Amino acid sequence: MRLLLVEDHVPLADELISTLGRQGYAIDWLTDGRDAIHQGATEPYDLIVLDLGLPGVPGLEVLQKWRAAGLSTPVLILTARASWAERIEGLKAGADDYLTKPFHPEELQLRIQALLRRVRGLANQPKxxxxxxxxxxxxxxxxxxxxxxxxxxxxxxxxxxxxxxxxxxxxxxxxxxxxxxxxxxxxxxxxxxxxxxxxxxxxxxxxxxxxxxxxxxxxxxx
Missing domain, CATH: 1.10.10.10 (Winged helix-like DNA-binding domain superfamily/Winged helix DNA-binding domain)
Structure with a gap:
């Protein structure tokens, strides 16, 4: 499964790339919202992990542009803000799930697994x-x-x-x-x-x- 990670915090991105790589995912990494708008819409990703606090174009706007262009790839949002209003805005913009920083990498892995199964119509089971x-x-x-x-x-x-x-x-x-x-x-x-x-x-x-x-x-x- 090929994932796009859009995250400008380098230490966190390095950790996630290593962890998700060990879980068998192929990861492309971007740090800027402007690059993400184009690449996310043109490459065949199975899932996108998107930070909201991005340089260039904020993550929420990136997501809105993807959905307006008809991109249906599942998107899991990462945010450093615990505001309910921001979470609601993300879900309204078309996010499929979200995680608030800081989070445990294993929780992200499990949420990715659940999303990938959900979009294929498969039950969310341990195996x-x-x-x-x-x-x-x-x-x-x-x-x-x-x-x-x-x-x-x-x-x-x-x-x-x-x-x-x-x-x-x-x-x-x-x-x-x-x-x-x-x-x-x-x-x-x-x-x-x-x-x-x-x-x-x-x-x-x-x-x-x-x-x-x-x-x-x-x-x-x-």
Whole structure:
């Protein structure tokens, strides 16, 4: 899952990038509201974490411009102000959730997980469940019945994306855009390698190949 973090406080941004990176998220980081208006509307992010106190253009105005342009990406607001009026304004502008600083990084992780599941119409449960598989995002492993399967970081990222998009046909380029940040080279051939790894661990039927289109997550391993 690819996230945009818009936060001008460098120590906090560094901490969040490190923490969320360990949770398997690809993070793009911006510090200025003017840059965020354009990039947030043109790159395929799964979720945006937006600070309100930004230089250039305030976060609330950035959010208003995104929503006015039709951007539906879920946005979680960070604010250093505990004012109820500001929170209400953020929600009215189209925010999906908010956190007041200071906050514990684990709370942000859990809110991100909940938002990503909510927008996909999946229940907010301790483990992501789809097609008979149960993904533990904290431990980054998957279980089916009593069997628990360990995953590499890359396999975890790919399987989580598949499980959040069950039944959808996803091209290699689409997967690469959502699994890597803007700084990394996106090699769609690597996706095929990781798909094959998942099949070896979970059964060949877990991911279907649609010739000329991409992959479809089925989740019913042989």
């Amino acid at each position: 992501l469940e789809s097609a008979g598989l149960h993904l533990d995002e904290g431990r980054q492993c998957v279980s089916r019945g009593e069997e628990e399967v360990q995953l590499t970081a890359a396999e975890f990222r790919l399987l989580r994306y598949f499980m959040l998009h069950p039944g959808q046909i996803l091209s290699k380029s689409h997967l690469a855009e959502h699994l890597y940040d803007g700084e990394n080279e996106r090699d769609s051939n690597v996706i095929e390698v990781h798909v094959n790894h998942l099949r070896r661990k979970l059964g060949r039927a877990v991911v279907e190949t649609r010739r000329g289109q991409g992959y479809r997550f089925a989740g019913t391993g042989e």
